[in-house]
Amino acid sequence: MRLEPAPTGDVPAAPTAVPSASAVAEARRRRERDQWQGRRRLERQLHDGAALRASALVLQLGLFRHRVPEAEHELRAAIGTLQDELHAVLQELRDVAGQIYPPLLDEAGLGPALRELAERLDAPLRVRDDGRRFGPAAEGAVYFAVADALAADPVSPREVTIAGSAAELVVTVTGGGPGLAELLLDRARPLGGAVCDVSTPPDETVGTGTIVARIPCE
């Protein structure tokens, strides 16, 4: 008599070992939230580490330059050039930090961060908010979706309204291009969020009207 090896694939495991669909989704959301927390930590690490060291180096060079006799024009000028180089290094660090997690988003929230972004890009974006905070994940998701929309779309969003409660961030974006809903969904879905197009029939020339994204907060 031959013993068949017990089939492993089809046998249902003990009920406790199979996570329910909602538990899987919740675990995914948690990972996504952790990832946003991680981005925020990275930005702080850059700020407190490399950036601070480089800034301190500028001061030390300034002290060094001050001690060089005034007659040594070339040496003094060379030290000034090194300081300018460090400023360029710091500028690049700021650019990188802004793409990881903008410090203003962490410190002041979505409204101020989006206004600052629009100003830097010279984009005619109007931002309405009441200063309420929604946690690093939901705020990060919306910030980067709008930033992508401003950078990529020929038709830029014209207005962003930030509202919601402690449990949910609700953002309404008007006047974006046809890709806007997808950009928002890409960032909102991993956090358990949803996006819907509530516009009147879209007009190709002015964008898709109004998109509403809802993202649960931790």
Next chain:
Amino acid sequence: MRVALAEDGALFREGLLMLLQAAGHEVVAVAAGGDELLALLAGTPCDVAVLDIRMPPEPDGGLVTAERIREKWPNMGLLFLSHYAESHYLMKILDIGTDAIGYRLKEKVGSVEVLTDTLTRIADGEIVIEPVLAKRLVERPRGEKKNEVASLSERELDVLKLMAEGRSNGGIAGQLYVTPKAVEKHIASIFAKLGLHTDETESHRRVLAVLTYLRSQRDGD
């Protein structure tokens, strides 16, 4: 000049302390946070307090500390240093005060000359704003202000940028190698084109008028 200093990054704090001393300033208090600085300043006369924006008490201890300093010692100048130059913080800073106040990037005060110039202007009651930020404000005015700013001549734009940095007439004249009289003429023309009142004789009031103008749409949001 008597200077107090609060910064939580030890490397930068030590560097700034040494540069301040090399520039001949008397550093009357050094602290790693705002609360500590306030305790040290009690009973210690000081002309300008140098504050890191992002320091304890978190998250933006520099702003909270500045408000307390203004309340207790209204004549003390305030210089904010930050790793970032953001208009969001500029507006917060101007809410705290519009005279004897400054906002500069940490790595931009790295020479004895610039550091002393910045501190002196603040001690004299002026506003000092990081040139990069002043330039951005002038080049990227909000919404409907674009047309008015676009109507300025290139020379007038140069003058407007220096005004937004907080420079006085004399300072602007020195930077552009023109006479103060010529600067006055440019300023009158700028104010006329922007529809601002020209009776703002004190330079820091005028800076405020210019900044408010460039930012006004945002404030109306």
